[in-house]
Amino acid sequence: MSLETTMHNALNEQLSREYIAHFLYRAIAMDLYEKGYDGFAAWMETHASEEYGHAERIITYLKDKNVRVVLPELPKPKESWDSVRDAVAAALAHEQKLTADIHKLHKLAEDTGDLATVSMLDWFVAEQVEEEHIVTRLLKRIDLTRNSDIGLMVLDAQLGGGTSEASSGAGE
Ligand SMILES: [Fe+2]
Ligand SMILES: [Fe+2]
Numbered sequence: 001m002s003l004e005t006t007m008h009n010a011l012n013e014q015l016s017r018e019y020i021a022h023f024l025y026r027a028i029a030m031d032l033y034e035k036g037y038d039g040f041a042a043w044m045e046t047h048a049s050e051e052y053g054h055a056e057r058i059i060t061y062l063k064d065k066n067v068r069v070v071l072p073e074l075p076k077p078k079e080s081w082d083s084v085r086d087a088v089a090a091a092l093a094h095e096q097k098l099t100a101d102i103h104k105l106h107k108l109a110e111d112t113g114d115l116a117t118v119s120m121l122d123w124f125v126a127e128q129v130e131e132e133h134i135v136t137r138l139l140k141r142i143d144l145t146r147n148s149d150i151g152l153m154v155l156d157a158q159l160g161g162g163t164s165e166a167s168s169g170a171g172e
Contacts, residue, residue, distance in 0.1 A: 003112040003113075003114070004112070004114060006108075006112070007108060007109060007112055007114050007117055008062060008065065008067045010105055010108055011058055011061070011062060011105065011117070012058075012062065012067070012069060012070055013072075014058055014101060014102075014105060015055050015058050015059065015069070015071070015072055016072030016073075016074065017097075017098060017101055018051050018052075018054040018055035018058065018098075019051070019052075019055050019072065019074055020074060020075065020077075021048075021051040021054075021094055021095075021098060022048050022049075022051035022052045022055065023048075023074055023077045024077050024078075024090070024091070024094055025044050025045075025047045025048035025051060025091060026044075026045070026048040026077075027077035027078060027079060028044045028081065028087045028088075028090065028091060029041045029042075029044035029045045029048060030079075031079065031080050031081055031087065032044060032084065032087060037084060037152070037156050038156065038160055039155070039156035039157055039158065039159030039160035040084055040087075040088075040155075040156055040159055040160075041160075042159065042160035043138070043159045043160060044087075044091070047091070047134075047135075050131075054124070054127070057123075057124075061117075061120050065116070078090075083147065084142060084152055085139070085142050085143070085147065088135065088138055088139050088142055089139060091135050092132070092135045092136060092139055095128070095131050095132045095135050096132065098128060098131070099128040099131075099132060102121065102124045102125060102128055103125070105117075105121055105124075106118065106121045106122075106124075106125055109121055141155055142155065
């Protein structure tokens with residue numbers, strides 16, 4: 001197998017991790033929505049869409065490189081979390097794992113002299129800094145509420161308010 005093929009296969013595997021993140025955040029959003037946290041749910045839906053976008057970005061790159069993309073089988077995500085904090089902490093843990101994955105891919109691209117892939121992954125390296133930052137900020141603000149219902153409701157209203165359909169900005 002050529003070095004380039006090894007790299008492309010590794011990128012194809014990253015697809016499944018981006019889709020797993022998409023699924024995980026959607027599952028969290030549905031759980032929080034069901035529990036009445038419209039704002040947190042909308043925030044998570046937006047984040048889920050970003051993960052879908054990351055998968056799309058990798059697919060576009062592989063297609064540009066004339067590589068056949070193989071879609072992965074995805075595990076069923078967890079359905080319920082004990083608290084808003086637990087759910088957001090799960091998202092942060094997943095982001096930290098994604099960052100490690102992206103760094104490994106970037107290193108592989110560097111080591112194999114695959115400059116096109118290095119350039120493509122530079123975007124992901126910067127994106128992960130932003131992703132970890134926003135989830136860490138949210139977790140910090142949740143901790144400020146000391147798990148009080150009123151505190152969580154204030155934060156929930158700040159994040160979106162109204163229905164998650166209206167506040168996600170997703171539109172039709
Ligand atoms: Fe991602
Ligand atoms: Fe992310």
